[in-house]
Amino acid sequence: MYRYDEFDHAFVRDRVAEFKDQVERRLSGALNEEEFRPLRLRNGLYLQLHAYMLRIAIPYGVLSSRQLRQLAMIARTWDRGYGHFTTRQNLQLNWVKLVDIPDVLAALADVEMHCIQTSGNCVRNVTADPYAAAAVDELEDPRPWCEILRQWSTLHPEFSWLPRKFKIAISGAAEDRAATAFHDIGLRIVKGPNGENGFRVLVGGGMGRIPYVGQEIRSFLPKEHLLSYIESILRVYNLFGRRDNIHKARIKILVNALGIDKFREEVEADWEATHKSAVDLPEDEKRRIMSYFAPPDLPPRPARDEAVAARRASDPAFANWYKHNVLAHRVPGYASVVISLKEPGRTPGDASSDAMDLVADLTERFGHDEVRVNYTQNLVLPHVAIADVPALYDALVPADLATGNNELLGDMICCPGLDYCNLANARSIPIAKEIAKRFEDPSRQEEIGQLRLNMSGCINACGHHHSGNIGILGVDKKGTELYQITLGGNPKDSASVGTIIGPGFRAEAVPQAIDTIVDTYIENRDEGESFLETWRRVGAAPFKEALYGAR
Missing domain, CATH: 3.30.413.10 (Sulfite Reductase Hemoprotein, domain 1)
Incomplete structure (x- = not known):
């Protein structure tokens, strides 16, 4: 998963110190709200209806138990004891006080987290299939490519002030579980003509005031050209995208105004002129990043566990939850388990600090220290031994986290x-x-x-x-x-x-x-x-x- 190197540690700490000074100047009146607004947005801080809202980046929706426990502590200490998981696989705190923001950012940095590029007209958090490296229909794990794009896009000098915010999603499976067609750029990992993996590239999707489904700009893009080709797409958008009307500034408006053929022509011309001198990912750097995503050691187990089968036969509530919230895994004897944040009567996507602490504990016990955030606003333990599923369920029930409604109407x-x-x-x-x-x-x-x-x-x-x-x-x-x-x-x-x-x-x-x-x-x-x-x-x-x- 994502990890800091020496540069990240120094950079994020410097950003925290810089923003602490900016907050102090805002509180003293040295900066007015208009002057402060672009500074706070660069650090994921919004001024909402009743209070400030802080949006915390969760790259491609992946958390360790240590990070989730820290989020629980932050929400308990500086907010109202809960957070809201979003459709971009991030976490929002809705009641933070401005004076406390620097302390929150410092606490996030302690566990290699931050709020950089969770707002503003830049490339936002790249999202992915929450079942990556676990799904039976997966061609290739998309998370390393999310991380490559995260590192490439962070503070990119040419794309930090785009006409409007920019969203990318990647799916590496036969089924699209990342809503790639509703993103500015959607990437599907596919087999190429020679049997090698590459990307089908969609562009111009999005929701909002004028919704569009993304259109195919490339049916197959070799992996080695991913960064240079996306750079050409962004360069064309930066050049031709509207800046006079916020409602018409997204790339979807440009693609549909030009037409996909003309937009493709502009991108291909830029790419042909620039990609030979562009900085595509060096092979040794790709291998280094890929090594971060080695799957956990999962010794194959029997596909059927008799104790689990007996529990399903004798306990209707468990059987219903198992049917909907326990998904097949690519390794025999394991499953991916959805922890629903949609208990009837509760706000969809909200998780209390106590709930986050519990899930962190269960992640250590049963989930190989990895939990995912689904864009449908649930949590997922991607690698759980089927034999452990009843114990996991029994721990979730008292916390009202065992609602068996994944992909059903109640899973809003x-x-x-x-x-x-x-x-x-x-x-x-x-x-x-x-x-x-x-x-x-x-x-x-x-x-x-x-x-x-x-x-x-x-x-x-x-x-x-x-x-x-x-x-x-x-x-x-x-x-x-x-x-x-x-x-x-x-x-x-x-x-x-x-x-x-x-x-x-x-x-x-x-x-x-x-x-x-x-x-x-x-x-x-x-x-x-x-x-x-x-x-x-x-x-x-x-x-x-x-x-x-x-x-």
Whole structure:
């Protein structure tokens, strides 16, 4: 996993000291808010609705138990005892005081963490498949390439002031579990014509005010050209991207304004002119970084454990949790285990300091000292012996961390909304809680099957509502909070943007509307058909009739 070298240690400590001086000048009045704003944003600090919010980088969503325990301590000491895991695999603290920020940053540096490039018009945290190096369908571990891009992009002199923020995701598996098509650049590791691995490159995806699915700019890019080719994409974006309108400054707007063929032409011309003199990754440096990601020693075990099988047969709650939250592993006798942060009645993605401490302990006991953050706002232990799964479950139950709803309706993605964010138009957390309560019966969720429900409190789409099979967007209409529903979004392969189904609903009507949509799906589905498959087959008409026919 990511580790500091001598340069990182010195650089991050220097940044902490520098920002401590800037905070002291802001508190003394020597800097006003306008002068301070670009300085704090370079250090991941936002001024939200009620307090400052600090966004902590978790590179490609990977944490050690020591780091997770430190995050728990920081939240307990300088915040309100909890943090919020985000769709960029980061952690946000929503109640930190400005005077305490330097101490928080110093505590993060103690465990090789920081907040650099978690905000601002730069390359943000590169995200990846949370099951990397464990998934049975994986072609290659994407995390080393995430780390290579992290090191390359950090304080890159040409790309620190882009027209707008920039997001990259990488998947190395047959199934896209990193939503690569909804990123500024999406990278899929694929087999090339000669059998070697390389990258399929997508560009111009994104959500927000104008959502787009990324388009293919290269069907196959050899690995050795990754940095120079991405540099050409960013150079073209930096040159032609709009800076006069914040709402039209993302690369997705440029790609769709030029057209993918013209954009590709510009990138290829730049690459042909520059890549021979560009700094692509030296082979010895690539080997050094790859060595950081050697998989843990996992001696093969029997694929079936009789004690686990007996527990599943005798304990329905355990069996339900196992079915949904325990995933197949590439090494026989092991599994990846999803720790749900979606207990009904709780804020999706929130984890208390006590919960983080517990997961850190379990990571040491059962998880080879590695825990992942999923972009769906859950935690994952990627390497757990199947024989240890019952003990892990028994430790999670008292902490309400054993909800068996992975990939089901109760596993909602939800942004903080108007309860925290000054950009939001509507509340999202209370609506999400009401929906979760309505569908908390495991048998009801089992009947529905896999279904992705995402919710955002504003058009910026931090809750990824565009990519939800069911998406909910909070909007303000003349002082009234309304909730617009979209159907048919998909973040995975055959990615799609959801379709607005009709007029918005008042807050109190949203849970019933979701119930109606689910009932309509069940009535219309063929045997074994998913929500997305049914939607694509029958279209909007039956859903519109069910929702609005009586209006």
